[in-house]
Amino acid sequence: MTAKSYARSINLPTENAFKNLQTARRFAIDVGGSLAKLAYTATVHRKTSLVSEESDDDGSLYQVSDTDETIVRLHFVKFExxxxxxxxxxxxxxxxxxKSPLREKCIKVTGGGGYKYTDLIQEKLGVQVDREDEISCLINGCNFLLKNIPDEVFTYQRHENPEYKFQAVDMNVFPYLLVNIGSGVSFIKVESEDKFERISGTATGGGTFWGLGSLLTKAKTFDDLLNLAEKGDHRNVDMLVKDIYGGAYSTIGLKxxxxASSFGKAARSPRTPSQSEEHNFKEEDLARSLLLSISNDIGQLACLYAKLHSLKKIYFGGYFIRGHPLTMHTITFAINYWTKGEIQPMFLRHEGYLGAIGAFLKGATEEDADKYSWEENFAGSSGLAHPKPSRQVLSTTDSEFDKLEFDRLEKNLLPCPLLLDGDSYLPDTVDLTQDTLAREYWLQCFKDSIEKQEEQAIKSQSTVDGAEKRAGQFKHKYLDRLETLERNPCAYGSLNVRGLLDMRSHCLKEFNFTDPYSQQKQFENEQALKHLPKRLKDLDALDNTEERTFALARGLLAGNVFDWGAKEVAAIMEKGDFNFEDAESKLQDRPWLMDNYDDWMKKRSCSKNYKCCVIFCDNSGADIILGVIPFARDLLKTGTKVILCANSKxxxxxxxxxxxxxxxxxxxxxxxxxxxxxxxxKLVAMASGQGSPCLDLRYIDHDLVNKMAQEQTDLIVIEGMGRAIHTNFEAKFKCDCLKAAVLKNRWLAKRLGGEMFSVVFKFEQGTA
Structure with a gap:
């Protein structure tokens, strides 16, 4: 049998099934009664730009050369x-x-099929099978997702807009109740990483729905049955309160x-072939009634056990859920009814992989678990199923719901310790799932910029064979993602400008364009260094402290104008005659659009200086060299230690x-x-742990986190439109914070009440 026929047999697109098997290692598999989920790590090799001080004889600042970068990627494959x-x-x-035999001679296996298929796995792969407890793997996988993956958790309200509402990363994961709905149902109380117990269960679960549904209808598969239920009207089968009382039973609060009775009308209806057509129940109505009956019972039991054990968080997972909108709707309705809205049931974007992830983690060493963080690769993963149109739902085997990849980061990432309230912190300023006008603008904006990104990618590798073809593949991939988000804004979690930028970066890297602006950055850095001596001399000539402080602030802003990510500015810069003085002349005159400069000046002129300032830098060239460095130099001259933070990638x-x-x-x-x-x-450069034009302070380099605490940081400076406007505009800190940016997008400027090149200079004193 060919590779192509195998891919068809397991309902996976050929190009996405079993990727990078030639470098695969550390396999784990969760074998269920219906579905099996395979997890494995593989090394992915791609070209990247290496920056070194060993420059050529042409006077270059540094040497940029192509080198191989190795990424460790966690792949998942789901099949029947x-x-x-x-x-x-x-x-x-x-x-x-x-000719690359499996490197790991032991494979972790969990799930009921782990016993049934032990001999088969050992025979086929020539490895030893190490069986792991199913519940333990489920909990390990759930904890991993809750702590590592943003927008993993969501609630579902079918008749709201948006239907999906994603939850902030909860640093206080425990305790919670995990309701795993497979053939039967398990209720698991989780109190810590290694303390959990199955407190109860019920035999009425997904198997019941499938089994009874097969008897009541002609549906052949689980998904066929769900699709029938989507089209049905349970009121034709179920007996309602009003069918008994003629309306509500107000005395006891029943609408x-x-x-009142699932399938109650079927008990009072004749079912012989000679009876009238009106009493022949439709299959879709029976399926809908069955789904509601089982969901309501599971929901009621979940509520009772949550109350009994004083648990406020309930997560649902298992084969019965699988991101299916109608299933999540019925569960949500049941929980809301039984708790009177006090508890919102929560679902996981990747809940189908809990067991596989947990089994994989069982095979990882303690060192691996502590050393690394993981990031979802949006170029290789798929999103949640589209919830509409509700009566034309596609089978999950026809959607892209089952594709998932994680990339291992080289360092562990931690939350910024200076956030005022890390538990409630959300980096993004605008939620594009709720702001329709903003969503339409930004999706179109990124579509319009794709030609320029393709052109830049080709230019950066003009001497490399195949660059044009790969750039075209990048363009196709990213446009496909944007079109998916047009149809279903919640497909990959909460939708925001940060996510659109990061997804574009992931797609570029997928086709070996890791740093398309490397040569451009090198050129601009070299040019800016030539102008630095005069810039510093002019600043030092300003004897008046107020005048110098203002000049430094304007310089910080002027440097931020140089941004190839801003379409209108890029058009100006492409002409090649735009300098630092030109950028200063573009700045809005005071009063600025958001102007806390007087507060900043007052703080800078007081006798007490800052102990340590952390500056999150933005662009290369004039921005960092002529804007940020003189600003940092002034702080250093007053005795303040300075940490300059730049992107890791x-x-x-x-x-x-x-x-x-x-x-x-x-x-x-x-x-x-x-x-x-x-x-x-006293001046230190550090990696931020980020690889984005935006800044997510939930995940920064652990060395930077430790340094912030060690140096008693009392000032944070966040520079740039991506870091200070698209993200962190509303962020609150324990220490003083300066957010400085120039608005280089005309639409955004107008929305904030300004014009092109309006200035945001937002200084806030710490509230700790």
Whole structure:
């Protein structure tokens, strides 16, 4: 059997099934009665730009060269359990074809099928099977998702807009109740990483729905039955309160449309062939009634156990859920009814992989678990199913719901310790799932910019074979994602500008365009360094403190104008004659659109100086060299330690940590103040842990987190439109914070009440 026929047999698109098997290692598999989920890590090799100080003889600031980057990626493949033998054969054939035998000689297996298929797995793959407890794997997988993946948790309200509402990452994960609905149902109380218990269960679950549904209808599969239920009207089968009382039963608080008896009308209706047509129940009505009956019972039991154990959070998962809108709607209705709205049932975007993730983690060493964080690869993952149109639901096997990939980050990421309330912190300023006008504008904006991104990608690798083809593939992939989001804004979690930018970066990297602006950044850094001596001399000539402080603030803003991610500015910069003075002349005159400069000036002129300032930098070139560095230099001269934070990974023309480190060494040759501060450790460059034009302070480099605490940081400066406007505009901190940005998008400026090049200079004192 060919690879293509295998892919068809397990209902997965050929190009996405079993990716990177030639470098696969550490397999884990969750074998259920109906579905099996395979997890494995693989190394993905791609080209990236390496920045080094070993420059050529042409006077370049640094050398940019292409090098191989290795990414560890966690892949998941879901298939029907009945095809497990074909799946294992395919894995072994691929291993033989690439002459790369499975590196791990032990495979973690969980789920009921772990016992049934032990001998088959050992025979086909030549590995030892290590069976893991199913409940333990479920909990490990759930904890992993809750702590690592943003927008993992959501509530579902079918008749609201948007229907999906994603929850902020809850740093206080425990305790919670996990209701796992498979063939039967398990209720699991989770109190900590290693303390949990199955407090009860019921035999009335997904198997009951499927079994009775098969007897009552002609549906052949679980999804066929759900699709029938989607079209049905349970009121034709169920007996309602109003069918008994003629209306509501107000004395005990029962509304007329509440179900009094599931299938109650069937008991009073003749069912012989000679009876009239009106008493022949439709299959879709029977399926709907059955779904509601089982969902209501599960919901009531979940509420009772949650109350009994004083649990406020209930997560639902299992084969019965699988992101199906109608199923989530019936569960939500039941929970809301039984708790009178006090508890909202919560669902997980990736709940179908809990067992596989948990089994994989069982095979990971303690060192691995502590050392790394994981990030969803949006270029290789799929989103939630579209909830509409409600009566034309596609089967989940026809959707992209089952594709999932995680990339391992090289360092563990932690929340910023200076956030005033980390539990309620949300980085994004605008929720595009709720703001229709903003969503329509930004989706179109990113569509309109795709040609320029494709052109830049090709330009960055003009001497590399296949660059044009790969750039076209990137364009197709990203446009496909944007069209998906047009149809279903909640497909990948909460929708915001940050997500659109990050998704574009993921798609670029998927086709080996890791740093399309590397040469452009190098050129601009070299040019800016030539102008730095005069810039510092002009500032030092300002004897008046107020005048110098204002000049530094304007310089910080002027540098931020140089942004290749802003379409209108990029058009100006492409002409090649736009300099720092031109940027200053573009700035809005005071009073600025948001103007806390007087408060900033007052704080800077007081006798007490800051102990340590953390600056989250934005762009390369004039921004970092002529704007940020003089600003930081002034702080250093007053005795403040300064930490300059740059992206760990490249995106657009943002300065990276590698580039910043080299820039500072060259600046130290120009400026003795910078040189001395670097040598004494009073000026430090650090990686932020980010790879985005925006800034998510829930996930920053753990070394930076420790440094912030160690140095008693009392000032944060967030620079740039992405970091200070699209994200963190409303963020509150324990310490003082300055958010500085120039609005380089005409639509956004108008929406905020300003014009192009309006200034946001937002200074807030700490509230701790």
């Amino acid at each position: 359990t009945k095809f497990i033998e074909s799946c294992l054969d395919f894995i072994q054939q691929q291993s033989d074809a690439t 007329g449309d509440i179900i 490249p995106t657009l023309n943002d300065v990276t940590f590698q580039e910043l480190s080299i820039i500072l060494r060259f600046v130290s040759l120009i400026c003795p103040v910078i040189g001395k501060a670097l040598s004494e450790g």
